Amino acid sequence: MTRRTTPGSRLPRAAAPYARIKQHLKNELSRGRWPPGEAMPSDAELVAQFRVSRMTVTRALNELRAEGLIERVQGVGTFAAHLARVASQLRIRDLHEEILARGHRHRARVHLARAEAASEGVARSLGLTVGAQVFHTLIVHFEDDVALQCEDRHVNPASAPDYLGCDFTRITPTQYLLQVAPLWEARYSIEAALPSAREARLLGIGRGDPCLVVQRRTVGNGRPITTARLVHPGARYLLQGEFKP
Amino acid sequence: MTRRTTPGSRLPRAAAPYARIKQHLKNELSRGRWPPGEAMPSDAELVAQFRVSRMTVTRALNELRAEGLIERVQGVGTFAAHLARVASQLRIRDLHEEILARGHRHRARVHLARAEAASEGVARSLGLTVGAQVFHTLIVHFEDDVALQCEDRHVNPASAPDYLGCDFTRITPTQYLLQVAPLWEARYSIEAALPSAREARLLGIGRGDPCLVVQRRTVGNGRPITTARLVHPGARYLLQGEFKP
DNA sequence: TGCCCAGGCTTGTCTAGGCAAGTACAGTGT
DNA sequence: ACACTGTACTTGCCTAGACAAGCCTGGGCA
Numbered sequence: 305m306t307r308r309t310t311p312g313s314r315l316p317r318a319a320a321p322y323a324r325i326k327q328h329l330k331n332e333l334s335r336g337r338w339p340p341g342e343a344m345p346s347d348a349e350l351v352a353q354f355r356v357s358r359m360t361v362t363r364a365l366n367e368l369r370a371e372g373l374i375e376r377v378q379g380v381g382t383f384a385a386h387l388a389r390v391a392s393q394l395r396i397r398d399l400h401e402e403i404l405a406r407g408h409r410h411r412a413r414v415h416l417a418r419a420e421a422a423s424e425g426v427a428r429s430l431g432l433t434v435g436a437q438v439f440h441t442l443i444v445h446f447e448d449d450v451a452l453q454c455e456d457r458h459v460n461p462a463s464a465p466d467y468l469g470c471d472f473t474r475i476t477p478t479q480y481l482l483q484v485a486p487l488w489e490a491r492y493s494i495e496a497a498l499p500s501a502r503e504a505r506l507l508g509i510g511r512g513d514p515c516l517v518v519q520r521r522t523v524g525n526g527r528p529i530t531t532a533r534l535v536h537p538g539a540r541y542l543l544q545g546e547f548k549p
Numbered sequence: 550m551t552r553r554t555t556p557g558s559r560l561p562r563a564a565a566p567y568a569r570i571k572q573h574l575k576n577e578l579s580r581g582r583w584p585p586g587e588a589m590p591s592d593a594e595l596v597a598q599f600r601v602s603r604m605t606v607t608r609a610l611n612e613l614r615a616e617g618l619i620e621r622v623q624g625v626g627t628f629a630a631h632l633a634r635v636a637s638q639l640r641i642r643d644l645h646e647e648i649l650a651r652g653h654r655h656r657a658r659v660h661l662a663r664a665e666a667a668s669e670g671v672a673r674s675l676g677l678t679v680g681a682q683v684f685h686t687l688i689v690h691f692e693d694d695v696a697l698q699c700e701d702r703h704v705n706p707a708s709a710p711d712y713l714g715c716d717f718t719r720i721t722p723t724q725y726l727l728q729v730a731p732l733w734e735a736r737y738s739i740e741a742a743l744p745s746a747r748e749a750r751l752l753g754i755g756r757g758d759p760c761l762v763v764q765r766r767t768v769g770n771g772r773p774i775t776t777a778r779l780v781h782p783g784a785r786y787l788l789q790g791e792f793k794p
Numbered sequence: 795t796g797c798c799c800a801g802g803c804t805t806g807t808c809t810a811g812g813c814a815a816g817t818a819c820a821g822t823g824t
Numbered sequence: 825a826c827a828c829t830g831t832a833c834t835t836g837c838c839t840a841g842a843c844a845a846g847c848c849t850g851g852g853c854a
Contacts, residue, residue, distance in 0.1 A: 320837060334733050334770055346804065357839045359604070362806085370615055378805040379846030488579050490792040496741035496761040496783030514759030514783065516741040525579055538741030538759065546736045565807065591834065602809045607836085623835040624816030 321356050325364040333373060338384040344374065346381055400476045403447045411449070412473050415506065416442035419461075419468065429521055430460045430528045439467045441477060444506050451507045452540060454499075457532040463524065481522075481530055488524040495519075496538070503535050514538040566601050570609035578618060583629040589619065591626060645721045648692045656694070657718050660751065661687035664706070664713065674766055675705045675773045684712045686722060689751050696752045699744075699780040708774040726767075726775055733769040741783070748780050759783040 319327070329344070338344050345353070350361045365382060368374045375383045403410040422430065422438040432438060439459040445452050457477055459467045464484045470477075497517045504511045518534040564572070574589070583589050590598070595606040610627060613619045621627045648655040667675065667683040677683060684704040690697050702722055704712045709729045715722075742762045749756045763779040 322837075334731055336731055339728070348804085357841090359808095359840090360838065363837090365805090367615070370612070376805060377846085379803080379848080381804060381847095483584070486579055486581055492788075492790045492792075494739065494761070494788040494790075495786065496759040496781070498759055512757055514741040514743055516739070516761075536741070541740065543739040544737065545739075546734070567807075593834085602811090604810090604838095605808065608807090610835090621835065622816085624818080624833080626817095626834060 321354065322360050322363045322367075325350060325354055325356070325361060326367060329364070329368060330373065333384060340384050340386045342384050344382045344384060398476070398478055399445055399453055400479065403445075403452075406447075408448045411446040412476065413444045413446070414441065414472050415444065416440060417468055417472065422458075426458050426531070429531045430458060432460065437461055439464075441467075441472065442506075443472055443477070445476075450540060451509075452536060454503050454506050454535040455532060456503075456535075457530060459530045460528050463527055463529040477530075477532075485524045485529050488522075490520060490522040493519045494543070499535055507535070507537055509537050509539075516541055516543065566599065567605050567608045567612075570595060570599055570601070570606060571612060574609070574613060575618065578629060585629050585631040587629050589627045589629060643721070643723055644690055644698055645724065648690075648697075651692075653693045656691040657721070658689045658691070659686065659717050660689065661685060662713055662717065667703075671703050671776070674776045675703060677705065682706055684709075686712075686717065687751075688717055688722070690721075695785060696754075697781060697785060699748050699751050700777060701748075701780075702775060702777040704775045705773050708769065708772055722775075722777075730769045730774050733767075735765060735767045738764045739788070744780055752780070752782055754782050754784075761786055761788065 332338065347358055347361050347365070350356075350365075351358050354361070365374065365376060369376055373385055375385050377383070397405075400410050418440060419437050420440045421435045422432050424434050426432075426438055427434045427436065430438060439461055441455070441457050441459070443455045443457075445455065455477065459477075459481070461467070464481055466484075467477075467480070470480050472480075495517050496514050498511065499507065499509065499513070499515045501511060503515070504513070507515075509515075515538055516536040518536075519532070520534070521531045522529045577583065592603055592606050592610070595601075595610075596603050599606070610619065610621060614621055618630050619627055620630050642650075645655050663685060664682050665685045666680045667677050669679050671677075671683055672679045672681065675683065684706055686700070686702050686704070688700045688702070690700065700722065704722075704726070706712070709726055711729075712722075712725070715725050717725075740762050741759050743756065744752065744754065744758070744760045746756060748760070749758070752760075754760075760783055761781045763781070764777070765779070766776045767774045
């Protein structure tokens with residue numbers, strides 16, 4: 305069979321068959337045909353219905369599975385997914401980019417940048433021995449002169465030996481570390497808490513003002529890279545995200 | 550060319566060629582070959598290197614792109630992605646499942662479940678007119694008798710007419726709504742804030758205790774379904790997530 | 795009755811080739 | 825100096841067919 309092209313027509317563009325199949329199944333799913341767990345048409349049926357080769361159907365279905373909308377079981381069939389499992393994926397943007405995207409100016413003030421001996425907690429989370437050398441920075445980030453984040457970070461010297469040589473008023477530690485050691489795994493936790501006395505002072509808020517605290521630990525190539533405690537004044541900061549299949 | 554099978558060998562299983570190509574490129578990327586934005590091998594080069602057909606290479610590369618690790622531009626080439634953009638995905642699990650996963654018991658107390666006239670704010674976020682009927686529930690969720698979440702929810706009657714007929718001590722509103730109206734888009738915001746007087750009383754905490762507040766708005770089939778304000782005591786709740794390419 | 799096994803279904807993966815469409819660049823003509 | 829054109833290279837998408845491997849069921853046998 306040969307490719308069916310739309311000859312002289314000036315239509316925007318015929319959607320690719322695999323995309324049409326995908327969209328069709330998405331529409332039917334959103335209309336509630338095939339409730340979660342129910343069997344959907346097999347590859348062979350879709351091949352017959354859309355008059356395409358099986359590779360094309362396979363591509364559409366594999367992408368839907370990657371998006372979490374369907375499940376496929378070899379030897380059994382294709383099923384509508386239980387959406388609850390996939391219902392929430394939140395994207396956290398880099399603070400620097402976020403400020404720039406709002407059209408504002410980003411400024412950083414470095415309060416601390418030195419090598420220290422690792423305390424027990426730091427040593428454990430970075431996979432070092434207690435007392436080993438570790439880099440420690442404390443930086444406050446401003447959006448148009450409003451303090452937005454207090455970044456308390458420890459870095460494994462083995463992963464970024466030149467970390468302290470950086471000018472953190474020009475590049476954020478996150479950006480630098482991404483260049484030096486490509487990020488390969490990260491764990492987050494987000495909680496609401498009160499700031500420490502020092503954090504309250506650096507951020508210019510009261511000790512009773514609630515803060516959003518993000519703790520992040522990244523590991524690359526099996527070696528811990530950095531841990532960070534990011535404290536944001538609750539009144540000035542909002543994490544936003546969206547989920548769209 | 551025919552398929553190369555591993556005949557009688559009892560090895561676990563030979564990895565599929567597309568998976569091997571994917572893994573190889575991931576490894577090289579994590580080692581810092583091809584810094585962000587740099588050109589990577591073309592399809593043709595990978596075909597020659599791995600002795601596979603182009604479809605196989607295409608599949609590997611398309612999946613890497615779907616994961617955000619590479620970028621491809623028609624007519625130009627394949628490039629290592631700027632990882633900062635993808636650096637943070639957070640998954641939020643359903644509270645009920647989360648509690649069960651910890652091996653604890655989930656209990657809900659319904660403080661309010663009735664139809665009301667929509668206030669201005671509620672009407673706007675649900676796409677209704679002011680004064681139109683809207684369902685309102687206020688439920689506190691407990692993990693082994695410890696209050697973990699105060700859920701203040703408004704529901705569009707057009708999306709879930711039988712919402713109030715539900716027994717929310719047996720099924721969470723989220724689960725019910727997912728059954729009735731397949732979730733199709735959601736927006737979140739997360740912030741730290743102080744609880745209202747009523748929320749503090751219901752959760753059994755002080756008015757000065759910081760809380761993690763999640764606001765969620767879901768839309769299905771172009772029609773708003775529900776908005777929810779989820780208040781968690783900061784001392785008892787932690788959002789966790791991880792990112793792994 | 796209970797067990798085993800052979801079909802017949804499903805999805806998983808691959809091949810070898812093809813045309814379409816976007817880009818970059820060198821060469822040509824004005 | 826500038827605009828155009830052809831060519832080579834890239835990714836995007838597709839086909840027709842094949843074999844592999846997992847699952848289920850019904851028929852035959854002990």
